[in-house]
Amino acid sequence: MSGPSTYQPQNGFMKWVETRLPIGGLVHSSFVAYPTPRNLNYWWTFGGILSMMLALQIVTGVILAMHYTPHVDMAFNSVEAIVRDVNFGWLLRNMHAAGASMFFIAVYIHMFRGLYYGSYKAPREVLWILGVIIYLLMMATGFMGYVLPWGQMSFWGATVITNLFSAIPVVGESIVTLLWGGYSVGNPTLNRFFSLHYLLPFVIAGVVVLHVWALHVAGQNNPAGVEPKTEKDTVPFTPYATIKDAFGMVCFLIFFSWFIFYMPNYLGDAENYIQANPGVTPAHIVPEWYYLPFYAILRSIPSKLGGVIAMFGAIVVLAFLPWLDTAKTRSLRYRPLAKQFFWIFVVVCLLLGWLGGKPAEGVYVTVGRILTFCYFAYFLLVLPILSRIETPRPVPNSIADDVLAKSGKKAATTTASIAVALLAGAALLAGGVDQARAADHGNTPPSQSWSFAGPFGKYDRGALQRGYQVYKEVCSTCHSMNLLHFRNLADPGGPGFTAAQAAALAAGYQVQDGPNDAGDMFERPGRVADRFPAPFPNENAARAANGGAAPPDLSLIAKARSYARGFPQFIFDLFTQFQEQGPNYIDALLQGYEENPPAGVTVPEGSFYNKYFPGHAIKMPKPLSDDQVTYSDGSPQTVAQYAHDVTTFLMWAAEPHMEARKQLGMQVMIFLIVFAGLLYFTKKKVWADAH
Amino acid sequence: MTTASSAEPTRRDFLYVATGAFAAVGTAAFVWPLISQMNPDASTIAAGAPIQVDLSPIAVGQDIKVFWRGKPIYIMNRTQKQIDEARAVPVASLPDPESDQARVKEGHDNWLIVIGICTHLGCVPLAHEGNYDGFFCPCHGSQYDSSGRIRQGPAPANLPVPPYTFVSDTKVQIG
Numbered sequence: 001m002s003g004p005s006t007y008q009p010q011n012g013f014m015k016w017v018e019t020r021l022p023i024g025g026l027v028h029s030s031f032v033a034y035p036t037p038r039n040l041n042y043w044w045t046f047g048g049i050l051s052m053m054l055a056l057q058i059v060t061g062v063i064l065a066m067h068y069t070p071h072v073d074m075a076f077n078s079v080e081a082i083v084r085d086v087n088f089g090w091l092l093r094n095m096h097a098a099g100a101s102m103f104f105i106a107v108y109i110h111m112f113r114g115l116y117y118g119s120y121k122a123p124r125e126v127l128w129i130l131g132v133i134i135y136l137l138m139m140a141t142g143f144m145g146y147v148l149p150w151g152q153m154s155f156w157g158a159t160v161i162t163n164l165f166s167a168i169p170v171v172g173e174s175i176v177t178l179l180w181g182g183y184s185v186g187n188p189t190l191n192r193f194f195s196l197h198y199l200l201p202f203v204i205a206g207v208v209v210l211h212v213w214a215l216h217v218a219g220q221n222n223p224a225g226v227e228p229k230t231e232k233d234t235v236p237f238t239p240y241a242t243i244k245d246a247f248g249m250v251c252f253l254i255f256f257s258w259f260i261f262y263m264p265n266y267l268g269d270a271e272n273y274i275q276a277n278p279g280v281t282p283a284h285i286v287p288e289w290y291y292l293p294f295y296a297i298l299r300s301i302p303s304k305l306g307g308v309i310a311m312f313g314a315i316v317v318l319a320f321l322p323w324l325d326t327a328k329t330r331s332l333r334y335r336p337l338a339k340q341f342f343w344i345f346v347v348v349c350l351l352l353g354w355l356g357g358k359p360a361e362g363v364y365v366t367v368g369r370i371l372t373f374c375y376f377a378y379f380l381l382v383l384p385i386l387s388r389i390e391t392p393r394p395v396p397n398s399i400a401d402d403v404l405a406k407s408g409k410k411a412a413t414t415t416a417s418i419a420v421a422l423l424a425g426a427a428l429l430a431g432g433v434d435q436a437r438a439a440d441h442g443n444t445p446p447s448q449s450w451s452f453a454g455p456f457g458k459y460d461r462g463a464l465q466r467g468y469q470v471y472k473e474v475c476s477t478c479h480s481m482n483l484l485h486f487r488n489l490a491d492p493g494g495p496g497f498t499a500a501q502a503a504a505l506a507a508g509y510q511v512q513d514g515p516n517d518a519g520d521m522f523e524r525p526g527r528v529a530d531r532f533p534a535p536f537p538n539e540n541a542a543r544a545a546n547g548g549a550a551p552p553d554l555s556l557i558a559k560a561r562s563y564a565r566g567f568p569q570f571i572f573d574l575f576t577q578f579q580e581q582g583p584n585y586i587d588a589l590l591q592g593y594e595e596n597p598p599a600g601v602t603v604p605e606g607s608f609y610n611k612y613f614p615g616h617a618i619k620m621p622k623p624l625s626d627d628q629v630t631y632s633d634g635s636p637q638t639v640a641q642y643a644h645d646v647t648t649f650l651m652w653a654a655e656p657h658m659e660a661r662k663q664l665g666m667q668v669m670i671f672l673i674v675f676a677g678l679l680y681f682t683k684k685k686v687w688a689d690a691h
Numbered sequence: 692m693t694t695a696s697s698a699e700p701t702r703r704d705f706l707y708v709a710t711g712a713f714a715a716v717g718t719a720a721f722v723w724p725l726i727s728q729m730n731p732d733a734s735t736i737a738a739g740a741p742i743q744v745d746l747s748p749i750a751v752g753q754d755i756k757v758f759w760r761g762k763p764i765y766i767m768n769r770t771q772k773q774i775d776e777a778r779a780v781p782v783a784s785l786p787d788p789e790s791d792q793a794r795v796k797e798g799h800d801n802w803l804i805v806i807g808i809c810t811h812l813g814c815v816p817l818a819h820e821g822n823y824d825g826f827f828c829p830c831h832g833s834q835y836d837s838s839g840r841i842r843q844g845p846a847p848a849n850l851p852v853p854p855y856t857f858v859s860d861t862k863v864q865i866g
Contacts, residue, residue: 063728085733088724246714487737517748529737675717678710685703 006033030216035234036241037222038690039403043113044220045248046106052249053103054208058201060096061145068148070194072187075150076275080483080556083657090657091260091664098259100142101267104290106252107135115321116342118330119221125322127214130207132319137204139291139315144197146288150190151272156285158185158193164298167308184278224402225330226395233399239686247679254672261665262455262577270562270582273654274552284359292356293349297375299360300368310372317379324379327387334393338386345378444563445588445612448644450580452651455666458659459652464495466631467649470642473629475554478546478620480534483555484653487528493659494652502528509533547606549619558582558647558654582654583647588612590643593622741866743858746802754818756807759865763807763815764853765826765839766863773824773837774800780836787849791838794852804863805839806853811846826850 007028009015018024067086069078082089111131114120120128147158162179166172181188219228228234235241259267267289271282287295294311301307317324332339352371358364396402451460468489471481486506489497497505506526511533514521526533536542543550552560562581565573573579592611603609607617624642635641652658731739739760746766749755754767769777777791795803807815807826814830821827822843823836833844840849855865 059725063725066729067732081732081734085735087727087730087732089728089732091724092728485734485737487733491733527740529734529740671713671717671720675710675713678706678713682706682710685706 030212030237031242032236032238034216034237035219035228035231036237037220037228037233037399038235038240039222039224039399039406040220040241040244041223042244042248043109043117044222045245046110046113047215048245049106049249049252050103050110051208052252053099053106054201054205057096057099057103058205060092060099061198061201063092064096065194065198068194070148070191072150072190072276075148075190077483079149084483084488090661094260094264094661098256098264098267100145101259101288101290102252102256103138104142107138108290111135111318112346114221115345116332116339117221117223118225118325118327118332120322121325121330122322124214124218124221127211127218128322129319130211130214132315134204134207134211135318136315137200137207141197141200141204142288142290144193144200147190147193148197149272150276151269152274152276152280152282153269153272153285155185155276155278156281157287158189160285161287162189164308164311167305169305221330222399222402223331223333224396224399225334226397226399226402229398230400235690240690243679243683243686247676247683250672250676250679254669254676257665257668257672261661261668263574263579264661265559265579266574270560273556273560286357289353289357292354293352293375294356296352296356296368297372299356300365300372310376314375317376321379321383325383325387327390327392329392329395331395334395335386335390336393337390338383341378341382341386344374345382348374348378443588443592443611445581445584447580447584448587450583450648450651452648452658453580454577455662457662459493459495460648461496462633462635463645463648464652465497466633466635466641467645467647467652468495469631470624470629470646471554471649474623474642475646476532476535478535478542478551479554480536480542480551481532481555481653482534482553484532485528486526486530486532488656490528491656494656495649499528506530547619551620554650554653556654558586558651560654561585583651585612586650587643587647589618590624590646591639739866741864743862743864745862747861751801756818757865759853762853764865765803765805765807765818765850767803767805767818769801769803769837771801776824777836777838777840786841787847789838789840789849791840794838794840794849796855796857799857799860802863803837803839804852804855804865805850807850809833809846810841810848810850811844816850 007018007022007025009018009024014024064082067078067082067089069075079093083093084090086092114128114131143157143161147154162176162185165175165179168175177183179189180186181192222228269286286292294314297314298307298311301310327335327338329335332342348371352368352375355364355368355371360368396405451458451463471479486502489495489505490499490502506528509526509530510523511526511530512521513524516522536545539550559582563585564570565578565581589610589612592613594609594611597603597609597616601609601616603617607619608621609616610618624639626639627637629637629642631637635645655661742757742759744755744757744766746768749766749768751768752770754765756763756765758764774791782788782790792800794805807818809816809828809830811828811831811833814828816826816828816833816835818826821834823834825837825839825842826835827833828835828844828846831845833846834842835846835850836842838849839852841847853865855863858864
């Protein structure tokens, strides 16, 4: 995109096209011949990684939209139907959901890289501002996407975020009504969010084109922050940058795959596996981790309007950065003082993210205010002052000089800095997510040993079949499992019933069908395509029959219950793939009943004392007792065994494709690691000529 | 930049070919789920299971329309006249030659069960209409006889017969 192209088409057809539409020349000058500084480090591969993530999000998103239903009554179940029934639906959904987080991880690294190396300075101000616009669009898109599954966090996140606009004087309330399309968050809100969530990624793609255009006019910045002067300072984009970017992308995909295949729920909130309920707010409303720093800023200002202004100001201030930092030296490598402040700023951002997940009370408020001050002080005080008083170290004469000087120690520092950054990023991420989980006041359930834990975990078929028996004979008298069908009992990776057994189990139930030709509803034996029948016709009936507390649907209960693991355990969990909070909790709850509450604890009439239930007073009477269910395979008929079996069954019900997921995950991981190795050596060969 | 050219394959060439092959295989493997997701999902497949239809309320000369896998299925209790007409036609003279006997179950010759989708462009033909005592498609004027065979008009083939079996004399399982 810079200057006339030197592209010479080889064959006649391409020549014919080129004289009419010089697209070959455009591609050639932008992505082949384009001179790229030869001293770029791996932090520069995140531009390519972000392009890849945008493409992946659009592709998976377009596909999910083929199966999703944007209606308040159907959205939640349609997402579950994608995960359960659509071919590879679980994969596409995990890619899209985890992909959003990956996108933000990459964009934050990209932004901090720009900050560190002064990539916003002349002549790249427009490039930088376009980047800030992309970031704002990403936040809007991510927020609206999070609303679509219509879980509890979706609904309450939408309520809280749209209410931000009510802070605007005079017109605030009208704007909020306009956003909702009603008097509260409801079906019109969901519909428009779906529409906009589909639209905005293409707007982002458009701004990305401008961003890349501006980049190719100004040329890339580089770690030394000196402009290329001679041909020795640059290498052609292809093959040098392409192969390096490809290696970076595949490494990033390995990181990404860890979440897709092994930790799909680590970055999400258990609360979002409960369908939206406008009558009950979750105990802790927390946005997705990538908004947490701004959420912390919002909450530290003791005024509604002030908080909203500060929150948006924290992003908008980035756009003014080129005029706040007026230092001539671009790269912080040569600004020792500014470099120290930069790292302090990074820590401030991480701490703000951590605070965003904490309740806004006590010492957290004070710390939040100090950190908010530090955040703004970096842009409004530190950078303007430093650019006037700091004496930078001399910069290299040219990029070629920089490469020669650095070639010795470069590899080690790059690797170390990437490792540090990844760890820090992981800590922020994990911290935010962990805090997001409701730290209720129950006892922490003991960790059990589960056959389905870990990268090779599989369900224990015997436990699944016994668990189904326990569900059928005990739980199903009060609890529905609306997302389960009898056909699922014969699915691969499930309890291992044959199709005939599943059909027989279904036929054991009478299911209402109709209307028939006379217009009457009638009963017929169940078929494999039928759902598990619900014990009550509707929620009100369930509530009335159970002392005012409707027994929750159990389809997703093993993923909808969780507890905080605490620091530093949640960081280890990322590596050990621990995500059995739900099963641990259910197992403990079923065994946590005590006849006599501890001294000083009174349980209201109609409630029962449970050691692990938040608040300890549970409406469900002790459901299991020894010898209640007769096992045919000789397994012990104890409460502990029942609890273990039914919990295993519920985990399968919540995550029916787990075995396929982990198996495919292993294949993908091996493939990507080998591919990354090949790319690394290819990259070394290619670059051998350049150094 | 130097351009190394060598007639002999080198280790470098092998590396490049292997990397390229991995990229190609990886892309193909990634595209597979993106295509596969468009196929019917598990709930659609389960809903497409065989259905049973009670024939006892259908009098001679009447027909009903049931749905199986989202397709309208005509179940017609044919009169003797309709059967005779269908069997009197020389099979070789038909555009899509097929005998009436081949389109019904032996011993249940009065029951014609066909998928009611015109083989021209997918409209639903009207039963007991047209010149052949069978079906008439109002969209483009295709005429089917009392065996559901194409006799006149743009449709290229007979109305297809779905897989079905008689569970009893008055009950049929379609699918």
